[in-house]
Amino acid sequence: MQEFPKAKEPFRFYTRLHLSELTGLRAANLSQLLDLIRKVPGSSIYHHTHRFLQQHQYLSPEPPNDFAYWVAGVLGEDELGERLASIDTMQYSTIRSLRDKIAETIEEYLKNNPLAKLKFARQDEEFHFIKSLSFVLPTNYVAYDLPGFAEILKKITVDSIYFHIFEARLRLEKQTNDFSYWIETSLGDKELADRISGLDPYTRTLEDLRKTIVRVIEKKVSG
Amino acid sequence: MAKIEEYIPIVGQSIIDDLKLLAEKLKGRVIQHINSTSVGGGVAEILNRMVPLLRELGVDTRWDLIKGGEQFFEVTKKFHNALHGRAEAISQRDFDIFMETSRININEVAISGDIVFVHDPQPVALIKNKSDNKWVWRCHIDLSNPNQKVWRFIADFITDYDSAVFSAPAFSQMLPIRQILIPPSIDPLSDKNRDLSDEEIDSVLKKYNIATDKPIITQISRFDRLKDPLGVIEAYLKVKKYIDCQLILAGGTATDDPEGIAVLEEAKDKAKSGRDIHILLLSQNDIEINALQRASTVIIQKSIREGFGLTVAEALWKAKPVVASNVGGIPLQIKHKYSGLLCHSIDGAAFAIKQLLNSPEYAKKLGENGREHIRSNFLLTRHLRDYMLLFLSLYHKEDLVYL
Numbered sequence: 197m198q199e200f201p202k203a204k205e206p207f208r209f210y211t212r213l214h215l216s217e218l219t220g221l222r223a224a225n226l227s228q229l230l231d232l233i234r235k236v237p238g239s240s241i242y243h244h245t246h247r248f249l250q251q252h253q254y255l256s257p258e259p260p261n262d263f264a265y266w267v268a269g270v271l272g273e274d275e276l277g278e279r280l281a282s283i284d285t286m287q288y289s290t291i292r293s294l295r296d297k298i299a300e301t302i303e304e305y306l307k308n309n310p311l312a313k314l315k316f317a318r319q320d321e322e323f324h325f326i327k328s329l330s331f332v333l334p335t336n337y338v339a340y341d342l343p344g345f346a347e348i349l350k351k352i353t354v355d356s357i358y359f360h361i362f363e364a365r366l367r368l369e370k371q372t373n374d375f376s377y378w379i380e381t382s383l384g385d386k387e388l389a390d391r392i393s394g395l396d397p398y399t400r401t402l403e404d405l406r407k408t409i410v411r412v413i414e415k416k417v418s419g
Numbered sequence: 420m421a422k423i424e425e426y427i428p429i430v431g432q433s434i435i436d437d438l439k440l441l442a443e444k445l446k447g448r449v450i451q452h453i454n455s456t457s458v459g460g461g462v463a464e465i466l467n468r469m470v471p472l473l474r475e476l477g478v479d480t481r482w483d484l485i486k487g488g489e490q491f492f493e494v495t496k497k498f499h500n501a502l503h504g505r506a507e508a509i510s511q512r513d514f515d516i517f518m519e520t521s522r523i524n525i526n527e528v529a530i531s532g533d534i535v536f537v538h539d540p541q542p543v544a545l546i547k548n549k550s551d552n553k554w555v556w557r558c559h560i561d562l563s564n565p566n567q568k569v570w571r572f573i574a575d576f577i578t579d580y581d582s583a584v585f586s587a588p589a590f591s592q593m594l595p596i597r598q599i600l601i602p603p604s605i606d607p608l609s610d611k612n613r614d615l616s617d618e619e620i621d622s623v624l625k626k627y628n629i630a631t632d633k634p635i636i637t638q639i640s641r642f643d644r645l646k647d648p649l650g651v652i653e654a655y656l657k658v659k660k661y662i663d664c665q666l667i668l669a670g671g672t673a674t675d676d677p678e679g680i681a682v683l684e685e686a687k688d689k690a691k692s693g694r695d696i697h698i699l700l701l702s703q704n705d706i707e708i709n710a711l712q713r714a715s716t717v718i719i720q721k722s723i724r725e726g727f728g729l730t731v732a733e734a735l736w737k738a739k740p741v742v743a744s745n746v747g748g749i750p751l752q753i754k755h756k757y758s759g760l761l762c763h764s765i766d767g768a769a770f771a772i773k774q775l776l777n778s779p780e781y782a783k784k785l786g787e788n789g790r791e792h793i794r795s796n797f798l799l800t801r802h803l804r805d806y807m808l809l810f811l812s813l814y815h816k817e818d819l820v821y822l
């Protein structure tokens with residue numbers, strides 16, 4: 197049987213679980229939405245841009261965030277919906293910069309389309325701001341080499357994949373993720389690390405992302 | 420009663436592993452549920468499934484009941500209706516009766532929980548026994564438009580709790596305590612949702628004389644104006660003009676509910692204006708409901724108001740394309756055009772049904788998306804996870820917790 201190099205440091209898989217906290221804040225039109233996007237805690241922006249993706253992963257590749265979905269689906273502002281949906285979340289490694297980009301996009305649209313301010317959602321279709329309470333905990337899965345890593349990757353929860361891919365970018369504030377970081381620093385395989393960090397996770401379902409990463413690693417393992 | 424391991428083939432080993440990890444973090448804490456009844460009603464139904472599973476996971480979970488006489492429960496029924504937004508005459512005497520019984524319960528219900536989990540308004544006053552333990556109030560009611568007099572009375576107690584839990588964002592209130600969103604769930608292993616054999620489905624169809632030679636459109640719900648059975652028949656008649664199909668309206672009604680009987684009669688009367696309409700008054704028979712849902716081509720839930728509308732989750736879990744009103748908790752379960760179709764009117768419902776009947780591939784995709792959405796977000800395992808996270812959240816004020 198082929199021997200594979202052991203990692204300098206084993207990889208412990210973590211998971212991030214969420215509870216949704218209701219903020220009581222709601223918007224019925226674009227001006228209110230914009231105002232609240234600027235004010236709500238970062239964990240609320242996180243909820244509507246990232247948690248949404250996790251809950252509705254089968255929707256991927258569209259719409260990638262709650263704001264885009266509401267603006268297009270409820271207010272009927274398709275153009276703004278498209279602009280919000282096409283914000284390249286990959287470019288923003290902090291919630292603050294992502295929040296600024298979303299706010300700017302709405303502000304710019306309102307400047308050019310002032311009549312859009314007059315559109316109101318019905319009471320039962322208002323946008324409710326929710327924030328994520330997040331709990332990060334270590335799982336019992338640990339990988340010591342690349343084949344073992346791929347095997348675990350096949351069976352961990354999508355929450356765990358989510359934590360190591362999406363969450364890592366925000367946590368590390370870098371254009372990388374935990375998998376690539378480990379593969380590069382503990383296994384010394386920069387090429388494989390780069391291939392994984394080059395995948396755009398925002399335009400795939402989490403299951404598709406899982407399969408793609410497993411495929412890339414297995415290809416490497418089989419030489 | 421299903422064991423936790425039996426959920427592995429449905430949700431995957433790793434989801435169950437996560438539940439075990441969370442349960443470990445709760446070691447040493449006692450959870451005490453308190454409500455007003457052990458049988459009948461949605462709260463008892465969910466606790467009957469949750470409590471054994473939490474215990475199996477190793478969480479020390481207890482379940483106690485408050486006591487009350489007929490008068491007390493008449494008052495709490497009125498409170499319940501008023502909080503749901505129904506017009507109710509509430510007098511000072513009603514509040515006095517509530518407080519008299521509550522005082523007895525405050526003295527008699529032994530509080531043993533590190534976390535006391537109080538369900539709905541009936542036991543709300545027990546908070547007067549709060550010491551250095553944690554208290555959560557779980558609201559199972561649609562509070563989007565409550566009677567203010569009753570709400571203010573109840574809210575006075577709730578502000579002393581550590582957290583409150585609601586089923587949908589629109590039910591939250593202005594409160595000085597943390598409010599958590601935890602939607603209800605369905606149990607994929609219950610008789611209402613488990614897989615059925617073709618023979619089981621056929622025998623139910625045979626019992627009710629339903630042929631399978633035409634597409635079946637179904638609404639399952641009790642005969643209640645808020646479920647709009649007459650609107651469903653009207654929508655069906657509009658569809659029937661173009662597509663040869665059949666309608667099943669099935670559900671129960673309490674024998675002591677005169678309005679329910681009247682609505683059933685009206686539905687039967689209206690059904691005379693069309694062909695192929697089956698109006699079925701079912702006694703509580705979960706397997707029959709399951710079979711009717713599984714035999715359907717399209718499922719409707721055309722409610723005018725809805726607490727949460729778990730019949731939608733039941734239908735989606737069976738991978739059925741669903742047309743449902745955009746009310747209550749339904750939009751949490753359906754994203755329009757992705758996991759079902761939302762509607763606001765009879766015409767809209769008819770149009771959506773026609774679309775689904777004429778585009779079976781599209782309908783199939785919506786149903787499949789719906790099933791995956793329910794698998795990720797509305798099964799009992801997610802509900803268990805949320806409850807354990809809720810318990811853990813009581814010991815952490817921050818938004819990001821490393822356990």
